[in-house]
Amino acid sequence: MVKGINTNRKQIKRLLAFCMLFAVLVLPKQSYAADVAFYEPLNAVNNNSFYVSDGWGNGSDFGVGWKASNVEFNNGIMALRLDDVGCPGGCSGKSFASGEYATKAKYGYGRVEGRIKVAKGSGLVTSLFTYSGETAGTANDEIDIEILGKDTTKLEANYFTNGVGDHSTIINLGFDASQGFHDYAFEWSPTYIKWFVDGNLVHTETGSRGPLPTHPGEIEVNLWSGAGNVWTGPFTYPGTPIRAYYDWIKYTPASDLPTDDGTGLTAKYYDNMNFTSLKATRTDATVNFDWGMGSPMPSMGMDEFSVRWTGKVKPQYTGAYTFYTSSDDGARLWVNNQLIIDKWIDQAETEWSGTINLTAGQKYDIKLEYYDNNEDAIAKLYWSSASQPKQIVPQNRLYPN
Known part of the structure; x- marks a missing residue:
């Protein structure tokens, strides 16, 4: 009786060992801390x-x-x-x-x-x-x-x-x-x-x-x-x-990930379309605004205003980056002091784009100018690259003056 029990235990151990070997050979290995983007x-x-x-x-x-x-x-x-x-x-x-x-x-x-x-x-x-x-x-x-x-x-x-x-x-x-x-x-x-x-x-x-x-x-x-x-x-x-x-x-x-977090861009708001009647200066985390028929702040009129965003942008990847403006009305964008979007015209919300080569981790000058003439007011700034899906340029990649 005791011998039979010992034999069964040996058989069970062999079976378990075989199952473990089968799992190692056949089942996919699981990574417990993948560090690959x-x-x-x-x-x-x-x-x-x-x-x-x-x-x-x-x-x-x-x-x-x-x-x-x-x-x-x-x-x-x-x-x-x-x-x-x-x-x-x-x-x-x-x-x-x-x-x-x-x-x-x-x-x-x-x-x-x-x-x-x-x-x-x-x-x-x-x-x-x-x-x-x-x-x-x-x-x-x-x-x-x-x-x-x-x-x-x-x-x-x-x-x-x-x-x-x-x-x-x-x-x-x-x-x-x-x-x-x-x-x-x-x-x-x-x-x-x-x-x-x-x-x-x-x-x-x-x-x-x-x-x-x-x-x-x-x-x-x-x-x-x-x-x-x-x-x-x-x-x-x-x-x-x-x-x-x-x-x-x-x-x-x-x-x-970046070792230092950006806080946004320096934004100057003007109560006219030619950047001469300054009303406020602040830091905007991103450029992602849809003011509709309203104004950016109570001290400004609902129409005929302009905004200038300036600072630095730091890409995460090296390669060709496409920047996009979506605006109603005009928009002009400079990156690394190069004018890559120039649509200084009255328009319903329209997306325009321009491409420039950037190096990962390097900060580049960026300037976006915008004006609203009348009715809807929209200003948005996106980017994309082969390694970066299209998105609003995020706060942690933007640095104010």
């Missing part, structure tokens, strides 16, 4: 670096099961679709199905960002986050960007360390995130987490409310509905599919 344009499933969640669901607070068929790609945009096709039997027992897309590797300190148009409606959550999963003796670490469909004018920033949360902060966006694409990001370091919207710093955590995360995590995006969850609000399926849209996802390791 990536820019994922979301043109199609990237099976080398990402996986699509399929055939399972989260806990009782989630009203969806994940299905690969609910992740769609079309014209350079990824859509996560929430519907009730085949549910609950084909949706992991959930009432609805939706999509989730995540990196295979886990990423450490650095900057995570994405360009997103969120889903609107009570009970919905559109997200971009990191998730470490559980390791021996620990619960999950997590850093969150979440926009609830019940109020798409607000972003919720949060983090979890060893499974402990309660660090939520609500941020007023100043726009409806369901009406268009915007850039959302967070930077994570041993001493802080910083959240950004369209390049502007909107919130910082330093660990004063609880220890910051330390474990690398998968970078994930998903769309889901709550199930009886007070936080999300009640969800009622409208009878047609719901979608959240993602233009791109990007990661920059801490080693590639």
Whole structure:
């Protein structure tokens, strides 16, 4: 009897050893702290670096099961679709199905960002986050960007360390995130987490409310509905599919981030169109303004005004950069003392562009002049390169005079 037990134990040990060897030879290796930057344009499933969640669901607070068929790609945009096709039997027992897309590797300190148009409606959550999963003796670490469909004018920033949360902060966006694409990001370091919207710093955590995360995590995006969850609000399926849209996802390791943060550009506001009646000087974090039929400040008229932004711009990558102005009315842009956009004309909102070669880490003079003649007043400054997706030139790359 004892001999039989010992024989069985030996057989079990051999079987376990074989299974472990099989896993090493066949299963993909997992990287626990990837330090390689990536820019994922979301043109199609990237099976080398990402996986699509399929055939399972989260806990009782989630009203969806994940299905690969609910992740769609079309014209350079990824859509996560929430519907009730085949549910609950084909949706992991959930009432609805939706999509989730995540990196295979886990990423450490650095900057995570994405360009997103969120889903609107009570009970919905559109997200971009990191998730470490559980390791021996620990619960999950997590850093969150979440926009609830019940109020798409607000972003919720949060983090979890060893499974402990309660660090939520609500941020007023100043726009409806369901009406268009915007850039959302967070930077994570041993001493802080910083959240950004369209390049502007909107919130910082330093660990004063609880220890910051330390474990690398998968970078994930998903769309889901709550199930009886007070936080999300009640969800009622409208009878047609719901979608959240993602233009791109990007990661920059801490080693590639700038060591000094820019604060914006020096802005001089004039109450006429020829830069002679100065009303105010201030630092603008970015050039991303839509004043509509109004004026930039109460001391100025609604029409016939001008603005001059000056300072330095520091690119992250070496190569050809394209700068874009979107304005109503006129705009002129100089970079490194070269006039690359010259559209000093009355116009409805129009985008113009110019290209210049820049070197990573070097600061270049930049000057943008703008005037409004009448009616709508819009002034925006974007950039892009082979390594940099098109975005509003962010605050941390701009330096005032």
